[in-house]
Each structure stands twice: as structure tokens, then as C-alpha cells.
Amino acid sequence: MKPLAVPGPSYWMQTVEFPSFGPLDAAAEVDAAVIGGGIAGLSTAWELTRAGLSVIVLEADRLAGGVTGHTTGKVTALHTAVYDTLRDKHGEEAARLYASSQSAALRHVVEVADELGVDCSLERRPALTYCEQPDGVEALRAEAEAARAAGLDASFVTETDLPYPVAGAVRVENQAQFHPLAYLRGIVDDLVAQGARIYEHTRVTGVDGGDPCRVTTASGITVRARHVVVATHHPLFDHAVLSTRLTQHRDLVIAGPLPAGQDIGGMYITEEGGKRSLRTTPLPDGQRLLVLTGEAFAPGTGEDTAAGYGRLHAWAEERFPGFTLNHRWAAQDNSSTDTLPLIGGLPTAGDNVYVATGFAGWGLTGGVLAGQLIASLVTGGQEPWAELYDPRRVGAAVRSATDFLKAQMDAGKHFVKDRLDTLGEGTNGPVAKLERGEGTVVRAAGKPCAVHRDDRGELHAVSAVCTHLGCLVAFNNAERTWECPCHGSRFGVDGEVLQGPALEPLEPRDPADL
Structure with a gap:
């Protein structure tokens, strides 16, 4: 086994070509400025444009070239084992709102793809969180019960379509997987058609809240906007307020075709063995591409990432005989110390500045949800889960003080x-x-x-x-x-x-x- 050299672009980035947009070269004035061109930023821009606002998108590099371009492409409301944790930390109503909001985002992806006629290899499949070791069964039984109580079509099972046995799994029906960049290409095309302005290679260096807000770029050009959305993965311009409530982790990803006739029938994840997350996607020749994520680590800790890729490759060859590695990349995610994403007003930045972050590796549903929620906040709508995700929430932060203090000590x-x-x-x-x-x-x-x-x-x-x-x-x-x-x-x-x-x-x- 000889691993590839330096990781390259993801499979998604290699198989979808985005249009190129030049940098911002003149001052502008709009209803809403969206900073960040990943799924959270583009979804928010799309929702605001559809609501009749004039919108400008400012991306520091290339659209979808960051976290979104390196995801696994799962669109699901089953987020490993989150519901038992939510019920314990925040109560049953919070778990129910989380499930209903994430499920609404999933449905929205399907509806938007259909409305725009986007061919993004969208497939409805079950999502499963599993364990191979018997000592993990009790926790998964509790998770299945919590997810079912939260409103998901969840069950505990002991049989799956994986080519190896499991001790148990939480199974949620009718979830989805897709080609994330093919989906976003449709969003971008529609944004342009609706008159939104998009600029790449435009790094924002400052945001001043107010009415209007002032957005300043590295080249000194200013955008005046009634509303600003910071969708930059890590919340820039928050004066370290939210930074202290987020932890970072990085996952390695490999992909390659499976031998003909092999498939796994769903989307899978386990926290065992440094995490393993699996799905397949159709290839043009009729085969299935296995996308495997794992070997999670905190960035900057000196982890031997080359060895991590080797372990991931060896695991895939052992579990899927005939697997051939031909892609590898890495993804970075952040998680809030109280488990819930941070979507809403950006603390200390003024009433008209919003943020979307802390998706804990589930940024596809989270980013779409953020677009819906922020657009509702901007236009005066009422979403039942707005308070749940509000970055200014106090009670949740207090209940998670131990996790917060640990993050700061690290x-x-x-x-x-x-x-x-x-x-x-x-x-x-x-x-x-x-x-x-x-x-x-x-x-x-x-x-x-x-x-x-x-x-x-x-x-x-x-x-x-x-x-x-x-x-x-x-x-x-x-x-x-x-x-x-x-x-x-x-x-x-x-x-x-x-x-x-x-x-x-x-x-x-x-x-x-x-």
C-alpha cells in the first residue's frame, strides 16, 4: 500500500466547475452583504435574494473552496449521537426543536434542488450511527429512544448493509446524500440570474455595525449594507467572544471506487477507532465511490496526519476488499461548547450583523438552516427555533460551563x-x-x-x-x-x-x- 502524496482537491471540487468571479473593485451599497461563499453564505444569500433584497457575496478565495468543498455530502438530521446529549443538557423541547429544524433543512434541500432542476446526485437513504463493540450498545439504545422522542423516524437495529458485523445502530429513515457542489452550482446560477453580485478573492478585514453597516476589504474598498451576515466558518469580527465557545477539529477523507455490485445501502458513522464516517455516491460508469472520513484530530497539535491517512486507507482495504484509493483530502469543523450551532445576531457587532457557525461537522443541513433562519430574522419572520440557536443565549452556556472551561484551558x-x-x-x-x-x-x-x-x-x-x-x-x-x-x-x-x-x-x- 503506497499512500498518495500531498492531498489534492476533493472529489466534489474535481467534478463540478464553478464560474469565476473577479474581486470587488468599487464601493457598493446593498440591502445585505454576505461574507463567505460556502453553503451557509450562499444559502443565506439565496434566501435573502428570493425575499427581494439586493445582495452582495464576498468570498476571500473561491466559492465553496473551504469547508463546504471538503465535506462528505450527507444531508441528515441524525448527527452521530446528539439527541441524548441535547435532552440531557437542554431538555426534551430543545431536542425536539433541533430535530424539526434540521429535518426542515433537509426537506428544503430536496425542494430547492427540484425547483431549480439541479442534478446533484441526490439520493434518499437511511442514516445510521453504529458501534462494533458491545459496550457501546447501551448508549445507542438511549440515542435511538431520544431521537424517536424528538420526532425522528428512529429505531435501534443490529443488522445493517455494511460488509462487517455491528453490535448495534441507531437508524433514521428517509435522509439524503448528494453532490454538495453540484447543488451549490445551481444556487450560484440562480443567484446571478436574480441579480445578486458575487465577488471572489475579496478578503473582508472589518465590519462596523450600524445602520448602515460598513464592511471593509483588504484592498480598502467599503461596502455599505443594512444587514451583514458573517458565514466564514469561524466567526470573524466577534472580538473573541464566540471564539471562546468553539472548539476545532479536523477529519481526514479518502475516496475511491468500490468493486462492481458493492454498496452499503445508507450513510454510516461511528465514533469508535478515531471516528469512521461512510457513504457512497454514483460514478458515471455505474460504480459507486466510497467516501470515508475519520482519524479526527485537533489542528495544530502536531498530529502525524500522514500516518492517519495510512490508517484510514488500511481500514478501507480491510473492510472493503478491492477498494482502490484515488482521492484524499481533509475537512475542518468547529463545535460549540454547548453542542448547539450559533445562528443569529453576532454579539457585540450591532443589531444588524448575523453569524452562522458551530455546525459540528453537520454543516450541510446546518448551513441551509442558517440561510432560512437568518433570512427570517432579517425580514421580520418568526421561526420557532430562533431562540434555540441564538448566539447570545445565556442559559445554555451556563449549563455547559465545564466544556467551556476545558476548551479555554486547552x-x-x-x-x-x-x-x-x-x-x-x-x-x-x-x-x-x-x-x-x-x-x-x-x-x-x-x-x-x-x-x-x-x-x-x-x-x-x-x-x-x-x-x-x-x-x-x-x-x-x-x-x-x-x-x-x-x-x-x-x-x-x-x-x-x-x-x-x-x-x-x-x-x-x-x-x-x-
Whole structure:
């Protein structure tokens, strides 16, 4: 088994071509400015445009090129084992509202795809959360009961269509899977047809709430808008208020065709063994592509991601004889410390600024739900679950104080410990011993320096201090990126921002000074 080299674009990104949009080059004034071109931002823009508002979308890179472009494409209201947790933390009514809102988002995806005539390989299939070990059965029985009480068509089963036995599973009927970028391509085409303006390669660096709000880009151009929506995965411009209520995790993804006649009959997930999430999607030749996610880890912790890909590949070959690996990528998600996504008014940013984040790996239903909910808030509608997802909620945060404090302690530990680690030979040894493709954080002139040796043997050096809140980055050896362990910012080997909340690149350093 020989794993692929540096991960490339996802299967979804390779098989759907989006139109290109130029950067914003002149000041603008609109009813609503949406920051972020993933499923949450584009869904919100689409809902607002359909409501008759003039809308502008501002994307720092390419549309759907971030978290959305690297998802697995599941559209389901069964989110691993969330309902028993929700019932325990927030009560039965909260679990019921969560189920009904996520189910409404699923139905909306099906309706929109049908209305727009989008061919996005949408298939209605059951979703299952399973365990192989007997000691996980009791928890799944409780989850099945909680999900059923919340209103889902849920049951506990011991038989599945997987090619290996399970000890038990929660099964929810009539969920969906699709090609997420094919779906969003239809949304984008309709947005353009309806007169919305879309700009790529336009990084927003500031938002001032008010009436109107002022949105400022890196090039100094200003957009005035009555409403602003921050749909950037991590909530930028919240002055660290929401950052403290979010934890980051990253999942590795591999994909490849299964031998003819093999399929698994649904969508599956288990938390065992570092997590495994499975689904298939149809290929043009009639085969099925297995999409497998797992080996979850926190970014910036120095995890051996190359080894993680190897474990995922070995697992797929063992469970699916004849599986052939031909795609691999990675996805990053964030979760709120009280389990619930954060959708609604952005705290401290003014009454007309909204945010959508904290989807915990279920951003497809979450992003569509966010579009519906924010559009309702902007236009004066009343959604029964608005209070459930309100980022300004207090009671839920109090009930989850333990998880909140743990997240802050973890960030604090990294802030101190990582600096101490650089006082020795470096986090991954001295620069002189770096092999090609490796990276390490060392001290240079008394300051932490992130150093990478590329495949040609040349060194690239940047500051190791994250430009968000000052934690030290660590090297991801599979994706060859620098990642912050505190809030998940990601940077290229030359310091460019790949993923926020950081807005500024890592400062360059001269390799000759090492």
C-alpha cells in the first residue's frame, strides 16, 4: 500500500466547475452583504435574494473552496449521537426543536434542488450511527429512544448493509446524500440570474455595525449594507467572544471506487477507532465511490496526519476488499461548547450583523438552516427555533460551563507549553535535520520561527506566532500547512492565510538567519 502524496482537491471540487468571479473593485451599497461563499453564505444569500433584497457575496478565495468543498455530502438530521446529549443538557423541547429544524433543512434541500432542476446526485437513504463493540450498545439504545422522542423516524437495529458485523445502530429513515457542489452550482446560477453580485478573492478585514453597516476589504474598498451576515466558518469580527465557545477539529477523507455490485445501502458513522464516517455516491460508469472520513484530530497539535491517512486507507482495504484509493483530502469543523450551532445576531457587532457557525461537522443541513433562519430574522419572520440557536443565549452556556472551561484551558496550555518546546531543539528537531517535506518550530533571534523544507530542499521560514491571538502554530506533515491549536487558523508554508479566524499572514523570516 503506497499512500498518495500531498492531498489534492476533493472529489466534489474535481467534478463540478464553478464560474469565476473577479474581486470587488468599487464601493457598493446593498440591502445585505454576505461574507463567505460556502453553503451557509450562499444559502443565506439565496434566501435573502428570493425575499427581494439586493445582495452582495464576498468570498476571500473561491466559492465553496473551504469547508463546504471538503465535506462528505450527507444531508441528515441524525448527527452521530446528539439527541441524548441535547435532552440531557437542554431538555426534551430543545431536542425536539433541533430535530424539526434540521429535518426542515433537509426537506428544503430536496425542494430547492427540484425547483431549480439541479442534478446533484441526490439520493434518499437511511442514516445510521453504529458501534462494533458491545459496550457501546447501551448508549445507542438511549440515542435511538431520544431521537424517536424528538420526532425522528428512529429505531435501534443490529443488522445493517455494511460488509462487517455491528453490535448495534441507531437508524433514521428517509435522509439524503448528494453532490454538495453540484447543488451549490445551481444556487450560484440562480443567484446571478436574480441579480445578486458575487465577488471572489475579496478578503473582508472589518465590519462596523450600524445602520448602515460598513464592511471593509483588504484592498480598502467599503461596502455599505443594512444587514451583514458573517458565514466564514469561524466567526470573524466577534472580538473573541464566540471564539471562546468553539472548539476545532479536523477529519481526514479518502475516496475511491468500490468493486462492481458493492454498496452499503445508507450513510454510516461511528465514533469508535478515531471516528469512521461512510457513504457512497454514483460514478458515471455505474460504480459507486466510497467516501470515508475519520482519524479526527485537533489542528495544530502536531498530529502525524500522514500516518492517519495510512490508517484510514488500511481500514478501507480491510473492510472493503478491492477498494482502490484515488482521492484524499481533509475537512475542518468547529463545535460549540454547548453542542448547539450559533445562528443569529453576532454579539457585540450591532443589531444588524448575523453569524452562522458551530455546525459540528453537520454543516450541510446546518448551513441551509442558517440561510432560512437568518433570512427570517432579517425580514421580520418568526421561526420557532430562533431562540434555540441564538448566539447570545445565556442559559445554555451556563449549563455547559465545564466544556467551556476545558476548551479555554486547552488553549492556555498550548499558549505556554508550545513556547517552552521551542526553547530546545525545536518542536520537530533542529532545522539542520529537517527532511524534505518536514517542518519544525524553533527559536531564531529569540523569536519562534516556523521552518519548512520543501521537496527541492529549500527552506521557507515565517513567524510561528498566529496572527489571530498569538498562539504558536504547528506543522501538518500531510497537508504541509501551519495550523494554530487555539482557534484553528491555517497557513501555507509561506505564511498565507488558508483558513481563519486569522486575517493576516504569518510574518516572513529570512532562512539565512536560522
